Each structure stands twice: as structure tokens, then as C-alpha cells.
């Protein structure tokens with residue numbers, strides 16, 4: 001289970017995320033819906049250990065984390081992968097698509113063979129893999145980012161508005177790939193979007209879609225603050 005308890009984050013002394021909690025069980029897709037600017041991406045970064053909260057804690061499969069990626073042991077660092085809304089902001093523009101997909105494998109001293117297989121599963125043809133981000137479409141680049149996120153076989157995937165900028169067929173393909181990965185590996189998925197219809201389809205029912213602020217793991221103290 002990927003859990004966040006009583007997470008609080010502020011920017012410039014303004015509280016954006018205030019004592020929220022969420023739990024993503026293995027093998028399940030949980031949706032999280034909320035309006036623009038409510039704090040969804042901030043919570044996503046905290047869950048992926050990319051941003052340290054002012055208060056609260058993230059627990060991965062029963063192991064409390066130190067909150068920051070660089071302080072966490074490798075096993076925890078690679079347990080959660082985050083797919084960002086804007087692929088162009090999430091990649092090094094100097095790298096080819098093949099190099100982007102291989103990046104986590106190289107960084108962790110692993111063989112890069114798996115990257116080609118993942119690229120093919122994502123529908124990326126060999127000619128695309130030699131191009132750089134400015135030479136491909138947003139959809140093609142996001143496919144590469146999804147392949148990159150899967151290279152280290154994360155136990156949890158957070159998809160933060162992953163398909164917002166994309167056409168309906170690319171959107172459906174990416175969601176299908178994530179779901180196939182979840183079913184094959186038993187990973188847990190947190191799908192974040194402002195599009196509640198998309199989330200209801202993705203999570204097989206509106207009852208699996210949480211509204212912001214998520215309160216699943218709130219303690220009485222945090223709940224009393226609302």
C-alpha cells in the first residue's frame with residue numbers, strides 16, 4: 001500500500017495541502033479529482049518523494065520514508081514512479097527518445113535491453129527513438145515518458161493529468177498500457193485529473209474516484225482542522 005498521512009504543504013506561508021491523506025492499494029487504480037490549483041500535483045510530488053512536506057509522512061508497503069528521494073534507500077526511491085502532465089518539462093531536450101527511456105536503467109546500473117521492448121509496447125517505432133523531443137509530437141513524447149516510468153518496474157505509478165493535452169485515441173492507448181502494466185504486475189495506480197468522466201472510466205466506477213481533499217487516512221487532528 002502506498003499511503004500518505006496528514007500531508008501539509010505550504011508555499012510562501014500559504015497552506016496549499018492541509019492535512020490530507022490517501023491510500024493506494026497494490027493492484028488497484030484509485031482516481032483523484034479536483035479543480036485546477038487545489039494541490040493535486042503537489043501531493044503527487046510528495047508521494048513520489050520529490051517534495052518534502054512541512055508535515056505528514058509517506059509510507060510505502062509498510063516502510064516509513066524519510067520524505068525526500070535522495071535520503072531514501074534505492075528500493076524506496078524506485079518504488080514509486082510519477083508521470084507528469086507536461087512531457088516537455090519532464091525530459092532533457094538534448095536526449096533522444098531512446099536515451100530518455102533508458103535513463104533510469106543507466107542511472108541504476110541496469111542493462112538497457114528492456115527499454116526497446118517497452119518502447120515497442122508503447123507504439124514507438126524505431127525511427128522515433130532516434131529523434132529528440134522537439135522532433136516528435138506531445139503524444140509521442142508522453143509515450144516515451146510512460147515507457148521511462150515503467151523501466152524500473154515501480155510498485156506504484158502516479159499519473160498526474162497524464163493525458164490532458166492529448167487526443168482521445170492517444171489518451172485511450174496510454175490508459176490501456178498503464179492498466180495492462182497494473183494487471184501484469186499488481187502495481188497500484190493513482191490517476192489524477194480534473195476530468196471526472198475520464199477517471200470514472202479509467203477506475204471502472206465513480207466510487208473509486210476520490211474528491212479533493214482526499215481524507216482516507218486523515219487523523220482526528222487533521223479532520224478537526226476543516
Ligand SMILES: Nc1ncnc2c1ncn2[C@@H]1O[C@H](COP(=O)(O)OP(=O)(O)OP(=O)(O)O)[C@@H](O)[C@H]1O
Pocket residue numbers: 011012016034035036037038039040041042043161194
Ligand atoms: N513551487 C511553488 N511555489 C509557489 N506556489 C506554488 C508552487 N507550486 C505550486 N504552487 C501553487 O500551489 C497551488 C497548488 O498547485 P498544484 O500544482 O499542486 O495544483 P494542481 O491541483 O495540481 O493544479 P493543476 O490541476 O492546474 O495542475 C497553486 O495555487 C499553485 O499556484
